[in-house]
Amino acid sequence: MTELLDLDEGLDPLGDLDSGDSQTATKNRAKVGSARPSSLLYTYGPGATMDLPSFTIMPAGLDTWEKIWARRGSVPTVPAPRLLDAVKVHLGPQVSELRPFPWAPKPTSHSKEGDDLGVPARVFPQWLRCTNCDMLAPLTRYAYRNTNPYRPDQARFEHEKCPGRKGKISKKPMPAVPARYLLACPDGHLDEFPYDWWVHEGAQCTEANIPSLAMHDQALGKGASATIECRACGLKRPMNQAQGEAGAAKIPRCRGRHPHLGLFDKDGCPNATKLMLLGASNLWFPATLSIIVMPEATAKTHETIAAELLKVVGQKRVEKYGNNLEKWREYLDEEESPLFDLPDDELAAAIAHLLEPPPSEEELAEQRRNFDPVSLLVPEWNFLQRDPLGKLHKADEQSGLVLSPPEGGIHPDLVDRHVTRVMAIDKLRKVNAVLGFTRIDEMERANDIGQRLVRLTRSGHPTWTVATEDRGEGIYLQLDEEEVATWEAKIESTDLWEAHRAAHERNFNARFSDTAKDVGPETRFRPARYWLIHTLAHVLIREMAMYAGYSAASLSERIYAWKENKEENRPAAAGLLIVTTASDSDGTLGGLVQLSSRVNLERAMSRALERALRCSSDPVCAHRTPKEPEEFLHGAACHTCAMASETSCERANRFLDRRFLVDLPGSVGLGFFS
Template sequence: MNRIGCLYLHRTENLMTESLETVGALDPLGDLDAGDSQSATKNRAKVGSARPSSLLYTYGPGATMDLPSFTIMPSGLDDWERIWARRGSVPTVHAPRLLDAVKVHLGPQVSELRPFPWAPKPTSRSKEGDDLGVPARVFPQWLRCTNCDMLAPLTRYAYRNTNPFRPDQARFEHEKCPGRNGRISKRPMPAVPARYLLACPDGHLDEFPYSWWVHEGTKCTAAEVPSLAMHDRSVGKGASATIECRACGLKRPMNQAQGEAGAAKIPRCRGRHPHLGLFDKNGCPNATKLMLLGASNLWFPASLSIVVMPESTAETHETVAAELLKAAGPKRVEKYGSNLDKWREFLDEEQSPLAGMSDEDLAAAIAHLLEPPPSEEELAEQRRTFDPVSLLVPEWNFLQRDPLGKLHKADGKSGLVLSPPDGGVHPGLAAKHVTRVMAIDKLRKVNAVLGFTRIDEMERANDIGQRLVHLSRSGRPSWTVATEDRGEGIYLQLDEETVAAWESMVENPDPNSLWAAHVAAHKRNFDARFSDTAKDIDHLSRFRPARYWLVHTLAHVLIREMAMYSGYSAASLSERIYAWKREGERPPAAGLLIVTTASDSDGTLGGLVQLSARDNLERVLSRALERARRCSSDPVCAHRTPKDPEEFLHGAACHTCAMASETSCERANRFLDRRFLVDLPGAVGLGFFN
């Protein structure tokens, strides 16, 4: 299990903004490969550490991560191969259903999910596992001396990382710094990243062309490679710096690059992907946008996750075909064809786990393997029609089954352990239309990263196949990164017949109804905030039915209440919402799963499981609903209804009563309204629990 992922400085390439010349500045991993990194005084590889969850959702490949003295960017998956090559075998994460969903977005060539390169240390001073870690590049590579204001690429600075047990002391320094008064400093002065970047909607990111900017697109008349300075006396107040050319004396403030007027003054996109160390061959036609280092819209992860249930661990024909290809190789596949006997002989000789499959399943997998690969048009159609709900349906179907008894172990691979409540559902819960309760004593959640977007988050673009930035240079990786979280939870399900009747009442076509106001607000939000590429789709396809608002709001008030009794903080509890209408063969759903998971512990202290007891859960739910009737921001909160031109996607909900931390909510506090839970003044008759 991944606990802490080390960050290792990869070979740094200084891709100059004014030219495409590549200069090798330092190669800490090269030192590590040579075996002399423990005696190196400059190029120690390790520069920090991070939890797998943060490397997945906050600082993944392509994102900028602030270290104490400089900023790095985790590299693409091609550089990770150099790390995995140090091990005889590569561990994988078993989640076939999730792997199938990943293939829809990244292509059928993806054959496995891998964890982060990490190995446990028996002691704090042990060197075991030092050769594993996430490779990263220094980015941005333009630095400013804090003493003399010199603005230059990192090749002009010295790299220091001398203490093997203090990677936080890694830094770049300006040796023999003249200072602002011309006195040569006796000690090196620290340098910090220059904080201006250029980004485009297609996910490209580039350094700001400082020399081009100060000379207004021309070359310096006094020097071929002029010395630059960045004067920044009010750090943190936007584009407040001034760039100066010390050779010719020209100066230009950065605030001229801001806003719509400034957009016409900055260069167009060059198609740079710094996490891959390359530029797009066909360039990029987009205009660029000035970004500050650390901006919240600089990197949005695109990921998928499942709570592993037996249905999601069953090998599909597609996943078995991928394992056959990996084991046999393309030449054997061509040689054996559909000859089942030869495949049997090969699998027996290799002692493969696939040898135990039935002839029917093995033949079906072989037939799938021999099928021609899907065309680009077919792949694009699969991505367009992909519904994230498809990942939830197997979980919902399994949770409809009754456990055989207390601590019922679902199967050997999922790690799922369930317990029914002693004595069945409490009468008080049944009176509130709760039909099923289960304690999830143990569960495993697997998260896989697909790529990332910039400026617009994944769900705000319709052409995600084009906008999604890949993690490998080819754009067709053979694997992707996944994390495993383990923990516990509580499952709660509402009566479908009652929910359906309530839903038909709430979704009133009356234009003056609360539901009509939420629909209209969603249309305004969609038109104002979604990418231009999503304007050709119906906004209702991104809207959620009334039952989702109900279950989602219920999950939030339960999280807030459970945090008072479970021993977990509210931020450590998260929701998984099962709320959709019947569609074709897919059954309707109205339930929720509240879990606590962690990648560095089993997350099974038992606090949530204890709350699932009959009396405890009835008391928690009753108190949560009672608290939902009141908010310290009432009556403002209770009467909050979006009206033109307002576009917020919540009603009677605020951070005082129903909103949760972003680590807990799967919808960023959208689609919440207490009036759908209980009756509030001015909205009598809408509350489900009334």
Template sequence: MHDDRFIHDPAQALDPLGEVERLNDEGIKKNRAKVGSARPSSLLYTYGPGSIMDLPNFTVMPAGLDDWERIWARRDGVPEIKAPRLREVVRMMLGTTDVQLRPHPWQPKRSNRSAEGDDLGVPSRIFPQWMRCTGCDMLGGLAQFEYTNTHPFRPDLAIFEHVGCPGRRGEKRQKQTSGKKSRRPAVPARYLLVCEQGHLDEFPYDHWVHHWQACPEAERPVLKMTDRTAGKGASATIQCAACQARRPMNEAQNDRRKLPGCRGRHPHLDAFEDNECGLETRLMLVGASNLWFPATQSIIVMPETKDEQATSRADDVRTALGEDLADAATWPKSALRRLLGSQGIDLSGDSDDELDALLVAAAQPVVTVERQAERLRDWDPVDLLVPEWIYLQKDPLGPGHRDEASGLVLSWRDRDAHLPKKITRVLAVEKLRKVNALVGFTRVDDMDRAGDLPSRLVPLTRKRPKWTVATEDRGEGIFLQLDEAAVADWEGHVLKSRLWAAHRDANRRNFWRRFSETAKSVEPDSRLKPPRYWLVHTLAHVIIREAAMTCGYGAASLSERLYAWPAAEGRPPSAGLLICTTASDSDGTLGGLVQLSQPERLAELVNGALYRAERCSSDPICANRTPRDNEDFLHGAACHCCAMASETSCERANRFLDRRFLLDLPCGEGLGFFDHVS
């Protein structure tokens, strides 16, 4: 990814804080830069770069990471989140030789009215910039409205207003006593154009109403957007006040051939693709759920092996020294130690010879961009989970065994006699650290619906990225491991069943109907999770539902991490799950979930979950749900009454669930893994 791929005007650089300072120096009553706030998790999964965030009075789009550099430049140092395994995967997916994981530009305040962190924030652009007056329906650009944001502690009051609004009937709306001009709020015009390659553009209302011709009466005619049937799709009508031309928006919704071709615009980068896209566009509303899908990767940070530690330290030194790496060997060791220490690299335990060896390792050739692309083609997301599974197979050295580097705290738990025998191992994960990184996003299709993910991924920067945004959460959890021999035997039986054949056929129909046109080269069966995944996934959901009743956390605050894959070259088989809850503040969570790992309480929890899974208020319809004929749903005996979970809990959007794989239900072909629970 290079700058010459995009057409961009550096003179239009986004610098909200610099603009505020300029206005202040000129003695102008300043409009403040801060317009809202959000949690780090929402800025990663819901409102990341390229998305549209709905504020009380208008909408904004977080800018690409290039524009964040001006925010970080206001500080002496840039914090970094340490997660070497995740960093390696992010480096591969971004196609770069090196990359850092950085948190959002934020600093906590001692009080609501203190000034700490006022120079930090996520830079954003007003988007879309076509707005409609709520008083007279005038449709125009930002320049036709007045922006006000002067209250230092109420960014929610930031607003665009139409000054001198005449109202819908044409009469001046003025207070006779004050003589002030009427001011009416303006709201975003909600229609956009989007293409499958992730480009996004504003709707060309002026060209649309005149059928792509110039207005015969005025060079810059006044437009109006009237809408009397809100909530019924593209129901607005665009009208030209000069020539009285009218055109409804539902024409654009019903016939994509009437829309212009894609111009290749990336508004979050303030740039256009060098080669015009030209794909067919589609109409989309500002709040559409398929406008922005984040592409993220996450890990539970586990202790590193000695080789991983050496590689990680070499990467840190190479990044810290940058272009000075070649000359660093000639520097005085004391100066080198001070410099690297200021970058957070601890060398207190290293001798001079070990420091020289570290510099040699850092100077080794890095993996080329071409090699990164080759690795990505062969990469399986399961590879990110394998080190976690392998480490969780090791028994803790004692109660509350803590690894200082990763922050992971594990305790062994004995099995209660009443715990189902096919659950062979239990660990209490008293403390864990989860790191999540954003690598890009898609539009129209979610990332797992596009077979050619590297080409469909919308970039976060105009140039090859040196870092990406990440979040760091701390929490707790319970790890359960199933008997591998029992799972393998059960899985072989399921693969021969009529139920599995029905699920496999439904997956193929689902793939061909709903996947991106660019995913035709992908084999549908490669996207179908194996039976053991369905088993572990369904078990995780019923346990989450049961645990929410007693652990003190809502079901939406609990999440799953599933380890379920058969043996393959380079990785052992797995069948287990981690139910966890995390929080983004430094203290993490309070221990309510991990308390359920006590032997008696865990047996009661699991047995209660399985007992409830035997029955559903939608039975017998739910218990017998099997995709047939033309149906393509990716679940069986599972619904929101019995096994489905919130989107914050489930890693697969409630796909690949079936209670018949947990327990023998009526008409379930005897495929239940667990025995009957009384």
């Protein structure tokens, strides 16, 4: 995924690419790096800071991406109506489509294909420090170098005629690196640290209007260890004074800046700021939704058809044509739109949806509050309850789903362990969409998505959002509902379960944002069956990685574990899907599908449960139970025995306990598989 460079406030994302072959070797180029689509979705999306070899950039908001797509005759979309409907709940009904990242594969390394595409980005932070003389200054004081079209990793900022620390002018330019301090607030604003203001303690320099600053940093990697010096008046001030609760009172309040959008909130921001280090893990948390595309979910709804109609005819014609179906047909025929072939009843229903008054902000907020992420899993669970039509069942072309039962049925030993359904997912398509992001608190912690979710566009009402399309394979495994319900009722009456519940409440109250205190902790606590199936998924991932040909980090889980909800007519679920997906391949190696066979799966599950009996950290791990004031959200589970990488786990290694899988010393009778 090509990154493009911005060196001015206008943010021309195409840079000097417009000059094409006429570029000379001395001209600066716009391309500065690359990243995989998955990393741009989960790690380096709009508003995040992305480290390049010599400086740091920030992918820009979606408004700027329109300039990229304008270079192409048409804009590709990612078909996923069910996911699009869920995105509309959070971002508004005006969202009409999901788009991939602006990227195209190159047939050869020297090919020009895709040179007109890329993700626009800004240089951020824009305060740099010379590595030779410690000069601290905005990037306008440095020279930009990026001359090799095939080595964008060599893009850099340099200090020309650097005097060094001893005043001797250097014969060659010295590299500059980003100054690594930032200010962030809980509402997602991010700003440069005001070094001039800091060293002069909010006053003006007595010797110069624009003083020369220096950053002396001798202990890299040890927090705020630098000292800022004004070379004009000689004042010095260490950065560690800005840390902690005492330091919070010394730094300025938030200015409401969104650097990825190039703007400040017009109403400002009342929040206090927090000192952040560049690259801190809590600087950017993505808010995403994902689905496994199922056949019945590929059918277009009235809402999605209405969105396509609006895109074709525009809002003015919607008001002009009203309910006049003949005028709609006439215009669609002139435009040669495929929507012309829709039956009258479907077209009329979509038009009626377009003519409905838009929901109010209160109605949208209510939709967001009532949104249940489980609703994205229910269609997948329902489809996986169906028996395949044959040995290899290809569901349909659009979903890309291909599944098959194990040859010879389920192994008797798995049946004895209450496994009722096994399915090999030979091919699947997973679609992931970006909603926005949060800072300091991840989205689940904030829980007030309407207020805390940082917008991706200047208006806050995007008409599209970014999505990735992954393809891969997997194994589906389902447990007997009656046995799970009986076990669950027993577990939820134990002292261990009460200890987990109390720890979760303490954790919730201690770590959730102040604006989310009206949310009940019990709404985020997972039932015992979730702990069971989640822990089983982790031990299976660790075991399957030894035989499937994939690393454990490339395997991920999808947990279907909820109690019956009669109000929503939703039956109970107890199953798991272990998948491996990739954005740049159609299907994968087949290692997981091979493990789903009758004998292989029984062996993998038996060994996984056997390994769960022991941990090198036992007996400490086996007896771990949270007690006040402890608030950890796992029991007998650690990185040695049951925890997985962050790419594998959907719950950040929370809600795990080996005692719910197998009987461990001191907790006999709790294990489902014992």
